[in-house]
Amino acid sequence: MTSPILRIEDVHKSYGALQVLKGVSLTVQPREVVVLVGPSGSGKSTLLRCINLLNPPTKGRIWLEDQEITAPGVNQDRVRQRIGMVFQEFNLFTHLTALGNVMIGLVKVRKMRKNEARDLAMFELERVGLADRAHYYPAQLSGGQKQRVAIARALGMDPHIMLFDEPTSALDPELTGEVLAVMQKLASEGMTMIVVSHEIGFARQVADRIVFMEGGVVVEEGTPQQMFEQPVHERTRAFLRNITR
Amino acid sequence: MRDAIDLLIKVMPELLQGTGVTLQIALVSLALGMIVGLPVGVGRVYGPVWLRHVLGAYITLFQGTPVLIQLFMVYYGLPDIGITLGRLQAAFLTLGLNSAAYQAEYLRSALLSVSEGQMVAARALGMSKWQAIWSIILPQAVRLALPAWSNEAVAMLKYTSVVFLIAVPDLMGQAKILASRYFAPIQIYLIVAVFYVVLVGITYLILTSIERRMRIPGLTGDAAS
Ligand SMILES: Nc1ncnc2c1ncn2[C@@H]1O[C@H](COP(=O)(O)OP(=O)(O)OP(=O)(O)O)[C@@H](O)[C@H]1O
Ligand SMILES: [Mg+2]
Numbered sequence: 001m002t003s004p005i006l007r008i009e010d011v012h013k014s015y016g017a018l019q020v021l022k023g024v025s026l027t028v029q030p031r032e033v034v035v036l037v038g039p040s041g042s043g044k045s046t047l048l049r050c051i052n053l054l055n056p057p058t059k060g061r062i063w064l065e066d067q068e069i070t071a072p073g074v075n076q077d078r079v080r081q082r083i084g085m086v087f088q089e090f091n092l093f094t095h096l097t098a099l100g101n102v103m104i105g106l107v108k109v110r111k112m113r114k115n116e117a118r119d120l121a122m123f124e125l126e127r128v129g130l131a132d133r134a135h136y137y138p139a140q141l142s143g144g145q146k147q148r149v150a151i152a153r154a155l156g157m158d159p160h161i162m163l164f165d166e167p168t169s170a171l172d173p174e175l176t177g178e179v180l181a182v183m184q185k186l187a188s189e190g191m192t193m194i195v196v197s198h199e200i201g202f203a204r205q206v207a208d209r210i211v212f213m214e215g216g217v218v219v220e221e222g223t224p225q226q227m228f229e230q231p232v233h234e235r236t237r238a239f240l241r242n243i244t245r
Numbered sequence: 246m247r248d249a250i251d252l253l254i255k256v257m258p259e260l261l262q263g264t265g266v267t268l269q270i271a272l273v274s275l276a277l278g279m280i281v282g283l284p285v286g287v288g289r290v291y292g293p294v295w296l297r298h299v300l301g302a303y304i305t306l307f308q309g310t311p312v313l314i315q316l317f318m319v320y321y322g323l324p325d326i327g328i329t330l331g332r333l334q335a336a337f338l339t340l341g342l343n344s345a346a347y348q349a350e351y352l353r354s355a356l357l358s359v360s361e362g363q364m365v366a367a368r369a370l371g372m373s374k375w376q377a378i379w380s381i382i383l384p385q386a387v388r389l390a391l392p393a394w395s396n397e398a399v400a401m402l403k404y405t406s407v408v409f410l411i412a413v414p415d416l417m418g419q420a421k422i423l424a425s426r427y428f429a430p431i432q433i434y435l436i437v438a439v440f441y442v443v444l445v446g447i448t449y450l451i452l453t454s455i456e457r458r459m460r461i462p463g464l465t466g467d468a469a470s
Contacts, residue, residue: 052369081371091366097385105370108380139463150366157370170312 003196004063005030005192006051006162011060013046020046021057022216028161028194033187035203035224036196038213039239044196047213048163051194052083065160081109084154084162090137092147098125098149099134102156110157124152128182144175150180155186162186164195198243204228212236256423262422262441263419270405270415273337275398278344285345286352291378300349307346313407315339320411336408340401347397348390355390356382385452388459393453406441416440 006028013021020043028034036044049055051062053069053076062070069079093101102121106112125131127241128148138146147167154162164183168176180202187193187206197203203210204224211221212235220227220236228244231237289300307315315405320335361381366379409418420437424430 050346054365054368077368077371077373080369083369085366085369087362087366087369089362091360091362093363093381093385094464095388104380105372108376109371137462139461153370233308 002030003066004028005032006194006232007063008047008051009061009063009194010063011047011050011057012212013043013050013055014058020216023049023060024213024216024218026211026218026221027191030192031190032192032208033206033211034194034211035207036194036211036213037198037203037239037243038219042213043211043216047166048085048194051163052080054080077109081157084157084159086147086150086154086164086167088166090138090143090148090170091152092141092150092153094138096168097135097137098130098145098152101138102153105153105157107127115142121156122224125149125155127155127185128152129178134226142175142230143171144178147171147179151179151182151186161192161194164193164197166198168197168199179191200244209228212239214239250430252427252429252446253436254417256427256433256436259419259423260437260440263414263416264444266414266418266459267402267405267416268444269373270333270340270408270413271398271401272337274340274344274405277309277341278348278397278401279335281342282348282352283344285349286356287383289349289353290356291374295297304346304349307343308350312339312343312404313410315412316344316407317375332408332413335411336405340404340408343404344397344401348394351390351393351397352386355386355393358389359385388461391452391459395449395456398448398452402444403441414420 004027006026008024011021011024012019024047026034032036036047038044046055050057056076057070060070063069064079064082067079070078092098093104096104099118099121103114103117106117107114108121110117113233122131122134125134128151130145130148130152133141133145133149136145138149141149149221151167167183168179171179176199180199183193183195184202184206195202195207207224208220210224210227211234212219212227212231212233215236220231220233222231227236228240233238252279255401285300285303287302290297310364316335316339319339320330321330323330323335363381363385364374364377367381368374372380405415405416408415409421414422416437420433424433427433
């Protein structure tokens with residue numbers, strides 16, 4: 001058995017008096033695709049932001065590969081380099097072209113030379129099918145194209161794991177397909193992914209495991225088959241029935 | 246009419262000299278204002294709390310008092326604590342620090358209007374907070390601040406006219422001398438007003454062309470794409 005790429009142990013997160021995560025534990029194996037579902041406010045985004053330390057947990061521990069990233073003194077910027085993140089709202093850098101968006105992390109964080117960075121950035125844009133849009137600014141791209149650039153930007157950092165926070169929920173329905181296709185391709189190439197998404201088709205086809213969260217805890221997890229066909233908890237059944245309708 | 250043209254020819258050399266001084270003061274003060282205003286604006290938003298307060302006090306001080314009093318304090322007041330400045334230096338320092346306060350405030354509101362997701366995305370890539378500010382937030386904020394900054398540049402051209410009160414021979418200073426020399430204050434001040442209008446007009450043209458060039462393609466206001 002391989003060692004897990006990510007291990008989350010009893011993670012809590014509070015904002016002031018509001019307890020959002022109340023002890024979440026989750027282990028992710030290399031190349032695994034985990035789809036995280038749950039009602040609004042259940043703490044899915046918060047969990048992702050704990051994992052890449054954008055909002056570190058108030059209690060509990062997280063290991064990325066062999067390193068405990070919640071340990072004191074850890075270089076958080078270094079940790080984030082190894083964790084790619086894709087946001088619902090894309091968050092492309094508006095003053096940079098598609099190419100510039102992918103290049104900037106390579107130049108500023110990975111300290112690559114400009115022409116080296118440009119080549120790699122072009123390669124990443126090709127991977128998401130947008131080489132021909134390299135010189136477009138975000139405001140000139142469709143939502144689906146923006147999200148694919150955002151994926152290319154994250155891939156450029158050579159992440160060991162990718163986190164997606166509702167990557168298609170800000171998109172018009174006809175644009176979700178192109179983004180999901182890129183994500184499916186990534187999964188088939190062996191990328192480890194945690195995806196917050198209510199795209200049932202994607203979850204059924206691509207996920208190795210579905211995790212259902214509610215009220216700041218993991219209620220149930222299992223393969224798509226288990227979760228959709230014979231969930232143990234009534235809450236899971238009710239929730240999944242609701243979103244598959 | 247002949248008289249007016251004669252007068253214009255007589256006063257022209259001194260008014261051109263004065264224009265040179267006015268431009269020099271405006272440019273140096275704006276540049277000093279930018280050099281000081283940029284870190285002040287960034288510190289106001291991203292600095293530790295104590296620094297934000299200190300910088301806020303500096304801004305309030307310069308925005309809350311007449312520039313003339315600031316000029317007198319610098320020129321007549323500083324010698325009391327052992328700092329004696331020449332007239333021009335006093336003008337540069339006063340107007341520079343004054344402009345820095347305004348430029349810092351323009352930058353501050355521009356920084357605050359860059360959407361929060363930009364910082365989050367930059368940090369998620371592994372940038373440090375200061376890397377993100379420098380490479381992601383500032384380039385966007387500077388563009389957003391540009392229209393306000395253009396107004397500041399235009400205002401500065403006119404602000405410089407206070408320096409004649411410490412006998413700096415700027416455009417206004419020359420006007421005052423010429424007005425009494427030729428007993429023609431109305432005519433002279435009218436001519437000088439035209440000089441200021443032309444300076445402001447040219448400045449405005451230059452700045453709008455910079456604004457146009459820095460505009461991000463596809464964003465609102467870019468009618469061409
Ligand atoms: N920075 C914050 N400060 C205070 N409260 C927060 C903050 N971020 C999130 N919360 C609260 O934490 C709770 C969980 O939020 P979170 O965004 O993690 O939920 P979610 O499962 O991602 O929901 P959604 O499906 O709506 O995205 C919510 O009640 C939210 O208001
Ligand atoms: Mg969320």
